[in-house]
Amino acid sequence: MFCPLVWLCSAGSLPSPMPPIPLPPTPCAADSTPRPAGDAVPHRSRKPITRRQRCRITTTSSSSALYAARVLIADAPTPRAFSALFKAASSSSPSPSPSPSQSLGAQLHAQAVVRGFLGDVDNTILSTAILNFYASCREPDLARRVFDRMARRSAVTWNALIKGYAQAGRRDEALALFRCMRRQDGVAPDKYTFPALLSGIGRNRSGGCVQELGAAVHAQVVKSGLDKDPFVGASLLSMYAATGALEDVKAVFDDMDTLDPVVWSSMISAYVNCKEEEAALLTFYKMLCQDITPRQFVYSSLFAICGSMSMLEMGRQVHAHSLKNITDNDAAMTNALLTMYSDCGCIDDAWRVFDSNDIVDVISYNSMILALGQHAHPKEAVELFKRMKFSGLIPDEVTLLNLLSAFNHAGLVHEGLHLFNSMLDIEGIKPSYQHYACVIDMLARSGEIEESMKTIKEMPFEAETPLWRIVLGACSKHGDIETGMKIAEMLFEKEPYEPTNYILLGNIYARLGRWTETENIRSLMEKSGIDGDDAFSWIEMGQRTHRFGVDDRAHPISEEIYRNLDRLMGSIKAAGYVPDTSFATHSTGKNRREESLRYHCEKLAFAFGDLASPSGDTLRIMKNLRVCGDCHSAYKYFSLVTGRKIVLRDNHRFHHFYKGACSCRDYW
Structure with a gap:
């Protein structure tokens, strides 16, 4: 059986290196790419790219990075300039799905090989940049191939590869690399090594012994003398919170005894993850008493708390405090504020937050469309959806789900079905299980019980028990005792101790005035020791x-x-x-x-x-x-x-x- 405490600290070596990556001898991208008429051809110069140009490259978007790559190749680039371009490509390719930046990075890699930049002994900086690029694209195996060819590796190199495997959800391989850092290259882990490992443990909670594994890494942190480092400490807090070990979270925080805002912010986030909302608010209050300036994501977490607990006055106070301390707009914080006002029943305030937002993205529109649907404003939700498309933003599956929900709340069945049936053809989005569930709820709620049952049978997913409960609740509302009994019997078999199933069936009998059957359901619950949720x-x-x-x-x-x-x-x-x-x-x-x-x-x-x-x-x-x-x-x-x-x-x-x-x- 896998024992992380022994495995992490035991001697060993890296898994066998992968075979060398076949790098195609791609010709120069600038020479091979046909230019349309009128396209300006950069003047060829033998001068290396300047430092200012490199800085501009590192902050560029994927489209401008492609242009910068052409300029770079035409100007006889240096390995350091290539490194800057790889950094730009990495920052614009955070997802595992293929993107133009990934294609650009692969072409740049080929160019670096063709130009002989990776054949020298001293190629650590460029190789690390290439490795980090593949890791950021969730391609750790490609990053590993670059790693295995490097003559020298620094702590930065090891950290990039460890982080790549951790972010890809391959925790064990990340830990294997960690074990071999010092033994193979004599490289000691630093304050950037442990956060990568800890994030992998927090992200991947399958496979058993998770808490023991986290404790083993924590022991290595202490052994390395980094237990007081704010960056590492914040990662420890997040890891323990992700595994639900609240007492360990408190112990780490108390041992650090620091005023660093990152640590305090992580502590608040940890309480939120552990559903300790009041403790999170108290920590925020203590943070202010010690004159520690909160970060933006702290306010986002507090807005979420105030919204879930419907603490409007507290939410307003936190909002006022954020206006005094945060000067630049943050989309995530603004969206959380919008949702907070909506969850507290203040839809007009939510509108004002949305309209005052300088950075309106898809998530902003999704949040506002959801809020309008929950507050029975379907027409406004549709108008906002049209406004979103007119602005050039592309709706995603959440947008359509929220719009379907708005139709559902208002009983606009025809409009909802039209949207659902045209999702793939018009919006290019294939309906997911959640979209089907919303439509089935819409049909059942409107009294179309038979049609909802037909949709369940025809959808390309197996219906889960919560969906059956939705239909059972509709049977209660519309008095469909026959269908309700069939669904209830099926639910009793699948979930014999779920109180909601019994309560919904009992409600059907009560609505029909069949009090004897109602009492029989209640007696059955009492004999089975099943307690319903208290209202x-x-x-x-x-x-x-x-x-x-x-x-x-x-x-x-x-x-x-x-x-x-x-x-x-x-x-x-x-x-x-x-x-x-x-x-x-x-x-x-x-x-x-x-x-x-x-x-x-x-x-x-x-x-x-x-x-x-x-x-x-x-x-x-x-x-x-x-x-x-x-x-x-x-x-x-x-x-x-x-x-x-x-x-x-x-x-x-x-x-x-x-x-x-x-x-x-x-x-x-």
């Missing part, structure tokens, strides 16, 4: 989050909350509200079923918000599960009798209530 709602008020469960009386002002709720229920009944007892879950009498509906968690949260906030203020309330139909009806009347705007977010979408109506138009 709870929360509201942010006075910089505090107040949480309520069903029939919850734990709040300090519980008596006042219940009195206000009773008053509100009387007011909305006088305005025309009628309790929908089909959403009750017990087979008690009608009056008892009405009473069980009265104290649902979302009603308690509203009663508290109405009591604690000035009249006319907008209330933003969140729920961990889907809002029930009776509470949805009650909220419409709450908005009517109180004159408030209410934003309710459940686990699926947003509902904006005002003057007795909801933005979803009773379709959700």
Whole structure:
């Protein structure tokens, strides 16, 4: 059995070197490329490329890099100039898919061989640049062939190859190289070696003994005296967070005892990865108390936290702080800010962030289209999609998925099917499983249960259990007991201890008034020891989050909350509200079923918000599960009798209530 602790520290050698890479004797690219009429031919000069030109090459794009390559070859280049071009090609080819930069790099490699630049003993800089290029293209085997031909190797060379294998997900080969650095070439690992290794461990968590392997590398870090280095320490934090070892994360952070912003930023990211949102916010607060300036990705992480927890006031404070400390625009941070405001129910603020963004990319459009769909603005989502295409940006599969989701939320089945059926022909994107799932949800939600079942059978993927649950939920909504029972029986067999399957079937019986079958489902769950998820709602008020469960009386002002709720229920009944007892879950009498509906968690949260906030203020309330139909009806009347705007977010979408109506138009 593989034991990383022994394997990492044991003696050994590199695997057998690969055969030499066949390099085609390609003629000079500048001479062989036909030029169209009128194309300016660079003046041939024997002067080597200047330092300023080299600096320009390293920051160029792939298209201008091609032009720079032609200029370089025409000007009798030096090996150092070739190195600069390889660096440019590496920076513009971060993905494994073929790109013009990869083709350019291969041609440059051939030119370097033809010109004899790789035949000298002292070719370490150029060979390392070529090796790094192949590694950045996720081609570590090609990088290894260059590596095996090098007469001398530096730490930079070893690090580039190790990083290449790690980024390609080939952890064991990266570790094999690490073991042989010192033994084969006498090269000691440095502060750039360990981050490459640790990223490979964090990225590839398959294969067992992951935590032991990470600990073994950590031991080597300490042995090398680099445990206090911020760059290495940040990588250790990320690795332990990726493996879920939160206690080890805390231990590494405490041992470093540093004020370096990179380490503190990594600690916040580690808490986010481990779902410790409150600890991440507390670390941010401590960071500010020590006058450490946060980096941009820290703000991105905090915006994500505030959005997921619906902490609007905290999010606004973090936003204000970022405006004081971050001068240059960052697309990732801006997109996270947009999503935060959307997740907190502030779609207008999300729009303002989008419109003020100087760097609008595909992700920006995707985020905004998703937000518009969640907030029941399908027409605006379509207009934004058209605006995106007009701007020259190419939609990706996420764009179309978000647009399909917008149609789904609004019940625009015809529009959704048209988009789905034209994806490949018009947009050149083949539908994925997620696209099929969205269309099946769209059909089932609209009552086309039979058509959704037909689509499941015809799609080129095997339906997973969450997709079957979507159809089962639609059967509950539309009272299709026959199809619902068939799906439920199949789900019981596949997932006998998943509570949602039982609850959805029980809801079908309850909606049809078949209370005996409803109680039988409940009894079966109790006998099997299956507990459903408890429903709870929360509201942010006075910089505090107040949480309520069903029939919850734990709040300090519980008596006042219940009195206000009773008053509100009387007011909305006088305005025309009628309790929908089909959403009750017990087979008690009608009056008892009405009473069980009265104290649902979302009603308690509203009663508290109405009591604690000035009249006319907008209330933003969140729920961990889907809002029930009776509470949805009650909220419409709450908005009517109180004159408030209410934003309710459940686990699926947003509902904006005002003057007795909801933005979803009773379709959700």
